[in-house]
Amino acid sequence: MTMLEIRGLNTYYGESHILRDVDLRVLAGEMVCLIGRNGVGKTTLLKSLIGLLKPRSGEIVFEGNGMERQPPHRRARSGIGYVPQGREIIPQLTVEENLMLGMEALPGGLARNHRIDPFVYELFPILQEFLSRKGGDLSGGQQQQLSIARALLGQPKLLLLDEPTEGIQPNIVQDIEAAVQRIIAEKGIGVLLVEQHLHFVRQADRYYAMQRGGIVASGSTSELSQDVVDRFLSV
């Protein structure tokens, strides 16, 4: 079943044309990886999906509803969770408050949902220890874990992950990979992942490769050839 379908998406930064006629689809319960070198528009695509950037043309259909006119908070409430590049933790709020904010995307928002699902502590035990610390005082890896946990608390149907392992120490990278695996297995949600680590890319079901703002190759990751890897991954 198709959960997300993008048709002919064109996004501009001012006058420069970033995304050119992007077509992409994510099925329910599927992990899709977006690969490509720096500056080809992967982050722009995710930002257009959550609504931080307004595409000039094209369609974004999520569970049968056109999303392209909706502001980001509407998209979040209809079930798109977003873990941005650079984590974007609210710095002066405590870890606990940051987690609570994740539940804004649930029906009724914060007013009806106060209890943090212990599932996120199972995934990232470190968060429970640091509940009363300011979000801005955590290390990069901890912030990344917090950011993923926060997105999960909104019980999204589709999770957008933008380079979750970028600039993070190797042991935490492993934790994060394991957590994403577990989320997909247990929650059955769709994941659209932007990633540079080949190891992580191989865990996805399918891949799309981007070049100069367009999708140039796609397929199953089991068929991901060395040639494609060399062309599209900057490792």
Place this chain on the structure above:
Amino acid sequence: MQLLLESLFNGVAIGSVLMMAALGLAIVFGLMGVINLAHGELMMLGAYTTYVVQMVFKLPAFQSIYGLYVLVAIPLAFVVSGVVGILLERTVIRRLYGSPLETLLATWGVSLILQQFVRSVPLAHAAGLILALVLGFGLPLVLPHRFFEGARARINRAITWAMSALGGVLLAGVLASQISRIARATSRNVDVTAPKWMRGGIEWMDITFPVPRLVIIVMTIVAVVGVTWFLNRSVWGMRIRAVTQNRSMSDCLGIPTDTVDVLTFGIGSGLAGVAGVAVSLLGSVGPNVGGSYIVGCFMVVVLGGVGNLLGTVLASFAIGLLTDLIGAGRLLTIWPDMPSPLAGTVTFFATTSMAQVLVFALIVVFLQFRPAGLFPQKGRMVEA
């Protein structure tokens, strides 16, 4: 000891008005980075609201509870200034988001419009207009959602506004026919007289504490505690803090940032209105009353560190105390036989306006050393 207490009391009283007004300014500035030059005029509206409420309570029907008019004026002033603030946000500031200089100019223009508005529109009509606005904005929140959906939504919306307008016209008519003093426009200052229980003072340790000033201090304490509670404990407070610190991510998490903006602007403006009630108790009320407070408010916000409530509180008290210390020439009282050149200087600054000059000069010097104010934001994320 007596001198110290008296000085402290006056300083706190001066600081209180500043604090209430600056609190609203600080919240709005922290959230949207918007410098609202019309903030002083929102105070003025609060002061005029007090005047109108007082005139209404002078009617024979309300004569018996006349003493309570101040208590009625406080929430009303909050609503009046809040609604005008929301209107300002929706019509002007929202469109200029991201261009601070234009916002500065536009809000200054709005402040001039508001000043002229109270000069050339009878207060009774102004009250009617504001009632219409309150009903127009408020009814959609009170009535069931179904009413504003579907095919008849537009018609129903029009009906709501028509009803609101009718209510406003009715109120304006009644007020104008009953109270002749607010039926005609006037640019002269008006006076709010304190009710009987607020006149005089309380004697304690040989010092008289004027009751109006005590009331203002109590109002301020309630306002500060209320705002602190709201921001730190309530759900909307958490949303406001999140949007203040990271607007786009808050949006992505599902926080309706538009609603947060409106709410914050309403509360900030409402606090200006409450400060206006306090101002009306201290002196006469005129179209220019806001202008004399706005500079002080900005100084408080800058000195306290943007978006910091504790900083706002301390800064307003510091400015209040300094103003009183210099303006009332208390240095001379403390040290009567100071050398004559020094004494001359102290006497020179011992008027309200010259004291302000000196205080602002001191703030400028202070900011040379601590440009971010008393409590700059700290932490890993600030530099980013």
